[in-house]
Amino acid sequence: MFWKRQIPIAIVALVGTLTLFGWFVDQPDIKSFVDDDATQWYDILASFAIFLGALNLLKLQMQKIIKRKKGWQYSIFAIGGFIFAFTVGFLMRGAYTVNINSAGETPQVVAQVVAGEIGGTIQASEVLLGLIEEDAPLMLEKVHFTGKSVNKVANQLKESGADAKIIPASWGAHLTTNGSFFNWMFFKVFTPLSATMFALLAFLVASAAYRAFRIRNFEATLLLGSGIIIMLGRVPIGSKISSWFVLYVIVLLLGVIVNSWKRNRILTFSTVGIGIILVTIAGIYMGWPIDRPAFAYLPKLQDWIYLVPNIAGARAIMIGIGLGVFATSIRYILGIEKSYIGE
Amino acid sequence: MKKLADLVIKLGNVDRRWIFIIIAIVVMYPLFKPLGLPIRPSESSQEVFNTIDALPQGSKVLLSCEYGPSTKPEIHPMAIGVLRHLFEKGHQVYVTCLWPDGQFMAREALEQVAENEYNLTYGEDYVLLGFRPGNEAVIKGIVSDIRKMYTIDSRAIPIADIPMMNGITNISDFDFLFSASAGYPGTVEWVQLAADPTGIPMSTGVTSIQVNEVMPYVDAGQIKGILAGMPGAAEYEKLIGKPGIGTSGMDAQSIAHVVIVLFIIFGNIAYYLERQRSKKTF
Numbered sequence: 037m038f039w040k041r042q043i044p045i046a047i048v049a050l051v052g053t054l055t056l057f058g059w060f061v062d063q064p065d066i067k068s069f070v071d072d073d074a075t076q077w078y079d080i081l082a083s084f085a086i087f088l089g090a091l092n093l094l095k096l097q098m099q100k101i102i103k104r105k106k107g108w109q110y111s112i113f114a115i116g117g118f119i120f121a122f123t124v125g126f127l128m129r130g131a132y133t134v135n136i137n138s139a140g141e142t143p144q145v146v147a148q149v150v151a152g153e154i155g156g157t158i159q160a161s162e163v164l165l166g167l168i169e170e171d172a173p174l175m176l177e178k179v180h181f182t183g184k185s186v187n188k189v190a191n192q193l194k195e196s197g198a199d200a201k202i203i204p205a206s207w208g209a210h211l212t213t214n215g216s217f218f219n220w221m222f223f224k225v226f227t228p229l230s231a232t233m234f235a236l237l238a239f240l241v242a243s244a245a246y247r248a249f250r251i252r253n254f255e256a257t258l259l260l261g262s263g264i265i266i267m268l269g270r271v272p273i274g275s276k277i278s279s280w281f282v283l284y285v286i287v288l289l290l291g292v293i294v295n296s297w298k299r300n301r302i303l304t305f306s307t308v309g310i311g312i313i314l315v316t317i318a319g320i321y322m323g324w325p326i327d328r329p330a331f332a333y334l335p336k337l338q339d340w341i342y343l344v345p346n347i348a349g350a351r352a353i354m355i356g357i358g359l360g361v362f363a364t365s366i367r368y369i370l371g372i373e374k375s376y377i378g379e
Numbered sequence: 380m381k382k383l384a385d386l387v388i389k390l391g392n393v394d395r396r397w398i399f400i401i402i403a404i405v406v407m408y409p410l411f412k413p414l415g416l417p418i419r420p421s422e423s424s425q426e427v428f429n430t431i432d433a434l435p436q437g438s439k440v441l442l443s444c445e446y447g448p449s450t451k452p453e454i455h456p457m458a459i460g461v462l463r464h465l466f467e468k469g470h471q472v473y474v475t476c477l478w479p480d481g482q483f484m485a486r487e488a489l490e491q492v493a494e495n496e497y498n499l500t501y502g503e504d505y506v507l508l509g510f511r512p513g514n515e516a517v518i519k520g521i522v523s524d525i526r527k528m529y530t531i532d533s534r535a536i537p538i539a540d541i542p543m544m545n546g547i548t549n550i551s552d553f554d555f556l557f558s559a560s561a562g563y564p565g566t567v568e569w570v571q572l573a574a575d576p577t578g579i580p581m582s583t584g585v586t587s588i589q590v591n592e593v594m595p596y597v598d599a600g601q602i603k604g605i606l607a608g609m610p611g612a613a614e615y616e617k618l619i620g621k622p623g624i625g626t627s628g629m630d631a632q633s634i635a636h637v638v639i640v641l642f643i644i645f646g647n648i649a650y651y652l653e654r655q656r657s658k659k660t661f
Binding site: 071072074075076078079082083086206207208209211212214219222223226227228230231233234238239241242243245246247249250251260263264267268270271272273274275276335339342343346347349350351354 | 395398399401402403406416417418419421422447448449450451452480482483486490509511512513514515516517519520522523524527528531533534535587590591592594595598607608610613629630632633634635636637638639640642643645646647650651
C-alpha cells in the first residue's frame, strides 16, 4: 500500500511544488529542472504514452472482433490499418535510391537503363552520366519501396557495366523522404480519407441548419441572427450585400416583433411603413453607399460580434478554466485529488 | 395560399439527401467556374502582413505547423502565403511541428515554395526541424534550449551540421514566430509558453472555429494579427499579391454560406407554418 499510495502522492506533491515554484523563485537549479529536466521527462513519458495508446487501441478492437460486437467488421479494418502503418513506419525503410559512381566502359548501355529508370531520352541520360565525377555520383531520383525492386535496377546497371550503389534512406528520414512508402501511405491513403471525413461536415452542417436551427425562443433567435451575420460577413459575398438591404430586413423584422407583441395590424403596418420611408429617405440623402451606415454593413457587423461579445465570452470562459486548473493543481499538490491512483 | 403552405411544410421535411446534393452542386460549381468575388483584407489579416513586412531583412523566423490533412484546405494556403512573404523578404525560416502530420504538411509547403518557387538552399535559407512528441513540453524545450529538444532535423541531419542553426540556442534567438494551427497544441500554447513570457512578436493563422478562442490574445496585443480560416488565407494571398488556393476556395465557401443561410430561413418558415397549423388543430 505504501508503494502504491504514499509514494505516488509524495512524488506528485514534490514535483508539483517544484514546478509551481519554478515560476516564482529565481533559483538556477529549480529553473533548470522546470525548463529542461521536467520537460524532457514529459517527452519520454509522452513517447511511452503513444505505445500505451496503440496497445489499448489494439486491445479494444480485438475484443470487439472476438466478442462479435456491433460493427466488429470495422475493427478488422482498424487493426489492419494499424498493422500496415506500423509495418511501413517501423519495420520497412520503404525508400531506396541508386547512386551511379561510374558509367564504366559502355555508357551507352548504362544510359538505356537510366532512361528506363528516370524517364526521358537515352541522349539526355548519357549527358547526365557524363557529369559524374569521383566525389559527385549521379543519384537516380526514383525512390523504390522495396529492396527487391531497387536490387533489380542496381543489378541491371551493374550488368551494363556501371558502378552502382544502393542508398537506403536513413531511419527517421524514411518517413518523410519524397516517394517513400510511408510518405505514399500518408498522401495517398491517410490524406484523402482524413479530408473526406472532414468535408462531410459541410453536408451535416447544412442538413442540421435546415432542420435544427429554429427560432424557438429569444436565445435561439440571438444565436441564429449572429450565426447568419458571421456566415455572410466572413465571406466575400457579404461585402457585396448593401447595408441598405440589411436595414430594410431589419425594418421587416421589427414589424414581425411588433406584430407578435401587440397583435395589431395597423400598428404593424405603420411600423414597417415608417421604417421603409425613413430608410429610403436616408438612402437618398446619403447616396446609397454600400458600406454606410457601418453598423448595418455585414463585414463590419461581424467584426463587431467577433471583437466585443465574442471576446467578452471567450475571456470569461478562459478565466473560469484558469481558476479551475489552479484549484485542481492545488488539490493534486496537497494530495486531496487522488483519482490518478484509482481512489 | 393553403397549397403554397402545404408545399413549404412538405419541403421543410424533405429528405436530407436532397440537401446534400444541393450543397455538393453549389460547392463544386464555383470551383469549376470561379465567380471572382472581391476579397477585402480584414484589419487582423492586415496586421499579420504589416508585422511580417516590417521585419528587418534576414530575420530568423520560427514557423510552427500544427495542422493535418483534415484542416489542410484552411491552414495550408496560409502557410504557403506566409512562406512566400518571408522568402520574398529574404528571411531565414525554421519550421517545427507539434503535430505528427504537421511535418508532412510543412514539407509539402516548403517543397512548393522554397524549392520550386524560390530555389532556396536547405540548411541555409530554411530548415524543417520536424515533429517532436510532448505538446507544451516541446514549446518549453524550444524556449529554454532548442538543441536539447532537436538533436537532428527531419532529414536526420545533426543540428550542429546545419549552417543556419549556428547561434540558435533558444526562442530568444528568433525575431518572429508564426503558428499555423488547427487546434491543440497550437496557437494558445505558443502564446502562453513562448511569445508572452519571452516577448517575441507572434502572429497566427487558425481555423475559423478556433478564432473565438484566440481573439482575446489578438485583442490584448499578445498576438500581432490573426488569419482567420480560409477567408484569412485568401486575404493574405491578396495582400501579398499572389492569389492561390485560398482565393479560389472563397467563391465556393461564399455560395455554400449563402445556401446554408437560405436553408435556415426556409426551414424556419416551414417550422412557423407547421406550428401555426398545429395550434389551429388543437
